[in-house]
Amino acid sequence: MLVNDPGFMADPHPAYAALRTAAPVRRATTPDGSPVWLVTRYADVRLLLNDPRLSLSKRNSAGKGYGGFALPPSLDANLLNIDPPDHTRLRRLVTREFTARRVEQLRPFVRRVTNEMLDQVACQSRADLMAALAMRLPLTVISELLGVPPEDGQQFRSWTTNLLAPQPGQPPEQAKEAVAGLHRLLINLVVQKRAKPGGDLISALVSVREEDEERLSEDELTSLAFLILWAGYETTVHLIGNGILALLTHPEQLARLQAQPGLYPSAVEEMLRFANPNPFSIRRFPLEDVRIGEHTIPAGDTVLLCLAAAHRDPSRFRDPDRFDVAREDNAHLAFGHGIHHCLGSALARLETEVAVSTLFERFPGLALARPVDHLSWRPSFRSRGLQQLPVTL
Template identity: 55%
Template sequence: MTQNPDLPQPFDSAHFADPYATYERLRKDAPVHHTRLPDGTDVWLVLSESDVRAGLTDPRLSVNKAHAGNGYKGFSLPPALDANLLNIDPDDHLRLRRLVSKAFTPRYVEGMRQRIEDASEQRANAFAERLKADGSVDLIAAFANPLPVALIGDLLAVPEADRDAFSGWVTAMLDPASSGELVAAIGHIHRFLLDLVAARRAEPGDDLLSELIAARDEGDRLSEDELVSLAFLILMAGSENTQHVISSGILVLLSHPDQLAALRADPGLMPGAVEELLRYVNPNQMAIRRFPTEPVAIGGVTVPAGDTVLLCLAAAHRDPARYPDPDRFDIHREDKTHLALGQGMHYCLGAALARMQLQSAIATLIHRFPELALASPADELAWRTSFRSHALKELPVRLAQ
């Protein structure tokens, strides 16, 4: 455990207000710390960019919980939600990835550009009406949440009436107010996806879920649990992460008016700005946990087989050994590389789609609403109290007078 009383304790109340400061002080002391999560799980926290990057592609660090030697259970998801790409090593990972990869190729996503831009404009119209009527609006509820949920919902043909409920259950699962809320959220998600698969099996359509069902029923290329779990991963990851980069990204831009002005003046800077936002405010603090299949040397310590390893993306993205002046937000930064979308085999399947959504959403907001301003001081905004995700709960905005 981290015993030095002069060091900050990760995952306490002070940590959630500014996790980057905690990681910086810990990393200066040592690149790897043995510490404890809020749920009591002992973990090895890896903090240097070089060690995190290497760990993401180290075949000895398995994502399969079968290799956990300390009883790690995570969310304790049912098999129908847990048999997804985040929890599977090769060769099953490659088999499942091939089944869904054609829906996320750059060429396929490019064909969705107009649809994405239209969706951004439509959501901006609704957002403008809310601003006009109420004066102050939560940007997350009115824009950042519903936009990616709608786009991913269309990809899987999720009924529009069910999309907000699903998004709410995912939020409750990732940042529950109690253990009871966590269990209830997982139960709702499980039942919803089982019903969705049953409905699409009865009436197939021209959508990704129907294609996955056909692969299951006709080719027997994935199990029923893998089918449901793939739908869960696509819906959750495709909406959850994008909406938080949109909201945190707008907060960062409003807090850096010089950068915002430069971005408005030169739309060609948007792709680089999104990459910098993914480095600077990526909501995922950690990569999916790993379990060494044999003793592994990381950052000068030997991690025993079966222990839980957390590769801290947030710390890696603020490591001065990789990024000059890492706490400075700079859309002109030359080094555009980051680990927000993963590395190696587990590189984000929907990376091209996520980038296009982020570019479209942020461009729409900053150009449609040049007078957009925070309606509450930045230091009074509420953040999730989760070691997994650093994400805003609300972002009240208004139009400056």
């Protein structure tokens, strides 16, 4: 059983370690009752992430193990839900414009916005870094990347928050309204960028559609924008929060970083391994019966590859439960592996590096405002992140 128990959410790794040792491939049940196959060893997870026998398309689900938020077809047909050859064509077109160079050009903007957000708490003795920084920065950066007009910014933030970071007890209707609103906004955004292109990513993707023989359809453009929002928001929010917490609870590693700021890129990689907010990769469905070790997973069943367990596998990582900002051999799988490697990995790395380094440069005496075992974690087995991160400045 994959549970949302608070104790498990606070520290799931002993349970994952027990599974990895006793039953590295096993049947499990998600909190909503869906049956899945859970794979926990690094070697198996890495192999299956790039195994063409495992499909991302929900059309290949047997229908008894897939649960998820229902999206309009024009938003659902994105890179997380399609296989080659459609995936190959779409990714090839997108990667022409969503480049590491474009992401790196955002660095001054990310640093300026981070400083502005920290300015707002600098005169306080305490702050919640989830609310003050981690939850605000990724959405601001995505708005800049996509070219969301300032007059649409407030509504864009409201809908995104209602969909991706709902408050406890929020009515389900609000999420549906948010999807509909974001859908309309993204459609209009594509129309606006075609009429008056700018230097943003949507304008660049519209240009690809108009100039290439292989074109992006309207639905593909809209679903790509939604995917960048969906994938780029929640993961980065909780990577920043979890990364800050990892440093605050490992003061010797924080001191090493403060003495050697050049280690920040390496530290982000270790955060991705040690404190990755995504315990699992996106679900997959075998196109045929697939044998792993002693088990045969039937075609159409749902497979969850447990990244959190793989990242603590002692057969792959030396001293895997140790947080080491200078770890050299760090082949983590936080952004996947193979043809489905995360398109936005460079952006998540950049935002986390800038946010965390700027934070500790400005507040070198930062400390937790309450014991770590009194922190509240989000009740979700799909994403491990803090509800608040109270600190003294």
